[in-house]
Amino acid sequence: MVLKGPTEEEMRTVLMPLMLSGAKMLDRHCSKCGSPLFEKDGRVFCPICEHRAKQRKAEMEGIEERLMEKLNELANSMPEDLIELEKHLRVMEKIIELLERYRKLGGGE
């Protein structure tokens, strides 16, 4: 298994500011991503994993937002035709299912 350590961008945007802020870089590495662990205020943590988790959360929220938009759009444009309406509602149901799934994923960890 190849551990994916910090990318150049992560070094620049995550590790550098952390070092400048006075966090201590330890000679231990994260077992998940291989990046060096840091210690600050008595807490040992992996800044890269924390950063990636935050990014994932932001991505999820972006997806959630777009699904909500679509849902609103559909709710505001109900067709008169019953067959069309049924299709419409089915799509809405799918979107709601997806939203619930995303919320569960985002709420974890």
Ligand SMILES: [Zn+2]
């Ligand atoms: Zn890590």
